[in-house]
Amino acid sequence: MHRAVVCKTLSLVTAVVTVxxxxxxxxxxxxxxxxxxxxxxxxxxxxxxxxxxxVAGRDADPRDMGPREALTVVTLAWVCASGVGALxxxxxxxxxxxTDAFFEAMSGFTTTGASVLTHIEGNPRGILFxxxxxxxxGGMGIIVLSLAVLPMLGxxxxxxLKAEAPGxxxxxxxxxxxxxxxxxxxxxxxxxxxxxxxxxxxxLSFFDALTHTFGTVATGGFSPLNQSVGQYHSPYVxxxxxxxxxxxxxxxALHYRFLRGNGSAHWRDPEFRLYxxxxxxxxxxxxxxxxxxGACDGLSDALRYAAFQVVSVLTxxxxxxxxxxxxxxxxxxxxxxxxxxxxxxxxxxxxMKNIRVLLVWRQARSELLRLVHPRGIFPVxxxxxxxxxxxxTSVTAFFTLYVISFALSSLALTxxxxxxxxxxxxxxxxxxxxxxxxxxxxxxxxxxxVPLLGKWVLSFDMLLGRLxxxxxxxxxxxxxxxx
Amino acid sequence: MRxxxxxxxxxxxxxxxxxxxxxxxxxxxxxxxxxxxxxxxxLDVMVVRGNGARPQVLxxxxxxxxxxxxxxxxxxxxxxxxxxxxxxxxxxxxxKVMGRARSLEFTDTDTWARELDIDMLIxxxxxxxxxxxxxxxxxxxxxxxxxxxxxxxxxxxxxxEDASMQxxxxxELRSRYSGLSAINVYVxxxxxxxxxxxxxxxxxxxxxxVVTFRDQVGFLETLFDPRKRRPLHRVLVVGGGKIGYQVAxxxxxxxxxxxIRLIDRDREKCDRIARELGRTVVLAGDGTDxxxxxYEGVREAEGFVTTTSSDESNILIGVLGKSLGAAKAVAVxxxxxxxxxxxxxxxxxxxxxxxxMASVIMQHVKFPRASGHLxxxxxxxxxxxxxxxxxxxxxxxxxxxxxxxxxxxxxxLVERGTEAFVPWGDTVLQGGDRVxxxxxxxxxxxxxxxxxxx
Numbered sequence: 018m019h020r021a022v023v024c025k026t027l028s029l030v031t032a033v034v035t036v037x038x039x040x041x042x043x044x045x046x047x048x049x050x051x052x053x054x055x056x057x058x059x060x061x062x063x064x065x066x067x068x069x070x071x072v073a074g075r076d077a078d079p080r081d082m083g084p085r086e087a088l089t090v091v092t093l094a095w096v097c098a099s100g101v102g103a104l105x106x107x108x109x110x111x112x113x114x115x116t117d118a119f120f121e122a123m124s125g126f127t128t129t130g131a132s133v134l135t136h137i138e139g140n141p142r143g144i145l146f147x148x149x150x151x152x153x154x155g156g157m158g159i160i161v162l163s164l165a166v167l168p169m170l171g172x173x174x175x176x177x178l179k180a181e182a183p184g185x186x187x188x189x190x191x192x193x194x195x196x197x198x199x200x201x202x203x204x205x206x207x208x209x210x211x212x213x214x215x216x217x218x219x220x221l222s223f224f225d226a227l228t229h230t231f232g233t234v235a236t237g238g239f240s241p242l243n244q245s246v247g248q249y250h251s252p253y254v255x256x257x258x259x260x261x262x263x264x265x266x267x268x269x270a271l272h273y274r275f276l277r278g279n280g281s282a283h284w285r286d287p288e289f290r291l292y293x294x295x296x297x298x299x300x301x302x303x304x305x306x307x308x309x310x311g312a313c314d315g316l317s318d319a320l321r322y323a324a325f326q327v328v329s330v331l332t333x334x335x336x337x338x339x340x341x342x343x344x345x346x347x348x349x350x351x352x353x354x355x356x357x358x359x360x361x362x363x364x365x366x367x368x369m370k371n372i373r374v375l376l377v378w379r380q381a382r383s384e385l386l387r388l389v390h391p392r393g394i395f396p397v398x399x400x401x402x403x404x405x406x407x408x409x410t411s412v413t414a415f416f417t418l419y420v421i422s423f424a425l426s427s428l429a430l431t432x433x434x435x436x437x438x439x440x441x442x443x444x445x446x447x448x449x450x451x452x453x454x455x456x457x458x459x460x461x462x463x464x465x466x467v468p469l470l471g472k473w474v475l476s477f478d479m480l481l482g483r484l485x486x487x488x489x490x491x492x493x494x495x496x497x498x499x500x
Numbered sequence: 501m502r503x504x505x506x507x508x509x510x511x512x513x514x515x516x517x518x519x520x521x522x523x524x525x526x527x528x529x530x531x532x533x534x535x536x537x538x539x540x541x542x543l544d545v546m547v548v549r550g551n552g553a554r555p556q557v558l559x560x561x562x563x564x565x566x567x568x569x570x571x572x573x574x575x576x577x578x579x580x581x582x583x584x585x586x587x588x589x590x591x592x593x594x595x596k597v598m599g600r601a602r603s604l605e606f607t608d609t610d611t612w613a614r615e616l617d618i619d620m621l622i623x624x625x626x627x628x629x630x631x632x633x634x635x636x637x638x639x640x641x642x643x644x645x646x647x648x649x650x651x652x653x654x655x656x657x658x659x660x661e662d663a664s665m666q667x668x669x670x671x672e673l674r675s676r677y678s679g680l681s682a683i684n685v686y687v688x689x690x691x692x693x694x695x696x697x698x699x700x701x702x703x704x705x706x707x708x709x710v711v712t713f714r715d716q717v718g719f720l721e722t723l724f725d726p727r728k729r730r731p732l733h734r735v736l737v738v739g740g741g742k743i744g745y746q747v748a749x750x751x752x753x754x755x756x757x758x759x760i761r762l763i764d765r766d767r768e769k770c771d772r773i774a775r776e777l778g779r780t781v782v783l784a785g786d787g788t789d790x791x792x793x794x795y796e797g798v799r800e801a802e803g804f805v806t807t808t809s810s811d812e813s814n815i816l817i818g819v820l821g822k823s824l825g826a827a828k829a830v831a832v833x834x835x836x837x838x839x840x841x842x843x844x845x846x847x848x849x850x851x852x853x854x855x856x857m858a859s860v861i862m863q864h865v866k867f868p869r870a871s872g873h874l875x876x877x878x879x880x881x882x883x884x885x886x887x888x889x890x891x892x893x894x895x896x897x898x899x900x901x902x903x904x905x906x907x908x909x910x911x912x913l914v915e916r917g918t919e920a921f922v923p924w925g926d927t928v929l930q931g932g933d934r935v936x937x938x939x940x941x942x943x944x945x946x947x948x949x950x951x952x953x954x
Contacts, residue, residue, distance in 0.1 A: 390761075392763075392783040392784055392785040393782065393783050393784075394767075394771055394774040394784055395782075396771070396775045
């Protein structure tokens with residue numbers, strides 16, 4: 018492990034995150050609210066940390082950036098970002114403890130959207146804006162952001178991109194990694210601009226439009242309103258957000274190809290087809306259940322609530338327009354399943370990703386065929402193209418690790434005194450970067466009641482989920498630190 | 501004619517042998533010492549040892565500006581070598597260059613041949629796979645040769661014991677089935693084959709070579725063999741080489757309802773083709789493993805194709821498949837001696853992948869000015885040739901019977917514009933007609949001369 022290069026890269030990433038704290042300060046200055054000083058303090062702390070790391074890594078050789086270094090950098094970068102990003106919440110007194118602040122920041126950067134704020138609207142706009150901005154920064158990835166703005170990260174950047182990008186199969190869109198990062202951020206910014214415009218047209222204030230857009234395109238879920246998007250009671254706003262959540266949950270590489278003139282890019286992609294199919298199927302099921310149980314009257318209302326909630330949970334955004342704990346049990350279970358599936362590889366969404374579900378399903382099919390033809394050879398295919406065996410194995414292992422993480426975290430939370438429903442759904446929601454679970458962490462409640470230690474467990478789960486387990490677990494391997 | 505053949509492997513050797521026996525001056529370029537020695541011992545040709553893609557080696561073989569070489573045939577098993585050899589030869593002023601292309605994308609269309617400035621790129625494996633596919637689709641056919649760019653074909657059918665047409669003269673058959681566009685060009689009978697005339701009568705066991713259109717072959721088949729054949733539902737392919745792969749690939753595209761199973765002994769090869777193929781069930785196992793064949797449903801298989809690299813294995817496994825209940829066995833056989841044994845073996849059809857390559861080469865050697873395809877039917881000593889009647893030629897405006905074609909030459913098919921038909925004696929030929937000529941090998945030059953086909 019070349020520690021110097023790790024420190025130097027971390028220093029740069031921390032600097033990028035710190036610099037972005039200037040943006041919420043603009044609101045603080047505009048509103049003349051007392052959260053200006055906390056931001057200045059956080060800015061100072063971030064700068065100090067960055068400087069410290071820079072000194073530690075001053076004679077780093079960028080060519081030392083290997084897979085081990087990259088994985089370590091990415092994990093630690095997210096921890097540093099959350100550590101620095103938590104400071105405004107803590108210093109301003111928006112949350113009582115640093116644990117809560119860290120949880121909130123981690124939830125923001127990992128685009129989970131699980132909150133410990135009890136009365137959201139009581140906070141100054143600067144704090145709320147920072148909260149939503151963490152989503153936006155984390156959505157496309159802190160590293161991708163750093164790669165896009167800092168050309169000196171280019172060497173070894175491919176390793177960094179691979180370690181952070183979601184999905185089992187990594188591809189570069191262009192020969193140069195910085196260009197790829199710029200393209201991804203370009204599409205991300207484009208979505209942000211278009212959605213903000215659409216929400217402004219729907220009568221939202223600039224602040225509301227921007228913060229909700231951040232929550233949407235990053236598939237985050239923080240809303241500056243106590244009752245999330247449901248508070249507007251506006252079908253237009255809900256449909257706009259539904260559409261953009263759906264787009265953000267699909268692969269940005271596909272969007273890029275589509276924008277480059279390949280009109281059938283989405284439809285030809287097997288993962289997108291599965292994603293669209295699950296969305297339509299689950300929406301139909303939930304709509305049907307809502308109508309049958311009388312929880313909603315009128316098809317248009319039922320369809321709107323169902324589509325919003327299905328897309329919100331599947332893309333792991335976590336916005337709410339209705340208290341789905343009052344809905345029929347079957348719909349709650351459908352939503353719980355969707356939390357595990359998540360968005361597509363290469364999207365801002367979390368969860369296990371559709372491509373992994375598809376791969377595991379195909380592998381199961383191959384295994385069944387092998388029982389029928391003991392001598393047969395059945396490569397796992399997705400969309401007709403065979404998938405490397407190493408990818409399939411890694412995906413199967415990912416499934417196992419995901420389930421183990423889920424089980425151990427739930428065990429820990431129940432051990433800390435949480436009830437089974439809240440503990441399991443809370444873990445599923447944090448591991449999948451969704452946000453709201455059921456029970457005491459349901460859509461109308463929040464995570465403030467979770468025991469102190471439990472918040473650290475859930476923060477860790479969020480990081481595991483966002484960096485897809487392997488990246489995070491690597492730093493716990495002894496072998497990674499040798500050599 | 502001075503000919504240079506690059507590569508004396510399984511394709512190059514028979515080509516060189518055939519050309520030498522026809523009296524051409526052949527130089528063989530071969531890198532492998534054993535093969536080179538074998539060529540020197542067995543054939544009356546010159547041998548140059550070395551890599552056929554190197555200019556110095558080719559120069560020694562007579563491929564250089566100023567040295568008069570008429571034809572270069574590159575048939576090594578490496579496309580890069582073949583293409584490069586053709587390229588060098590073309591620059592050295594060789595009039596005709598032909599190459600073997602194993603990668604199928606080169607022969608999907610003739611665009612690559614044109615782009616590479618090669619007169620002909622040939623894939624023997626593709627031709628063999630095409631013939632096997634046709635043999636599987638036309639269940640009772642023993643041989644098929646595609647003609648008129650796939651609209652029609654030459655089929656060989658064996659007359660069954662209970663065939664309705666036996667004991668009836670050809671003239672009678674012609675009037676009985678006047679709606680059928682088909683012409684019987686040759687009858688192969690034990691003790692001597694012949695070109696049938698109006699009073700010829702077919703006997704059970706005769707192998708009839710019939711030219712007909714694709715859409716009429718289903719009906720024609722029932723005349724030779726009235727037994728009901730199951731449509732193609734399951735095909736077992738033994739051997740996952742280029743031909744086996746191509747057969748499976750073509751059948752996959754042909755219909756979703758065909759259940760294809762491919763067996764190969766080499767596990768790594770199985771891994772690779774399983775990834776390349778789609779629906780085909782690829783099995784890593786031995787084609788001679790009786791239990792495996794039975795388990796994988798050889799009994800219900802309508803087609804059983806053996807495509808390994810060994811003629812002997814293909815024949816034996818084919819016989820095994822038949823004995824286990826496969827309806828039709830097709831074997832890939834490369835040696836002519838084995839081809840001639842078909843009457844003694846319980847194999848329904850044999851396909852020789854070298855025939856296609858040899859046919860094209862012979863066409864260029866024998867009829868360098870002809871534009872159409874030549875098909876050599878070695879087993880009966882006959883040839884089939886496609887060509888165009890020139891506008892100002894002797895045959896244009898002439899009725900078929902007035903041209904004075906000697907007995908043994910048959911005008912099998914005429915394509916005029918978009919229509920195609922079997923000509924009668926009183927059919928008047930026109931300039932621009934595409935014709936299919938069938939004749940014994942010796943008479944083909946005479947036929948081409950009389951009709952002046954290009």
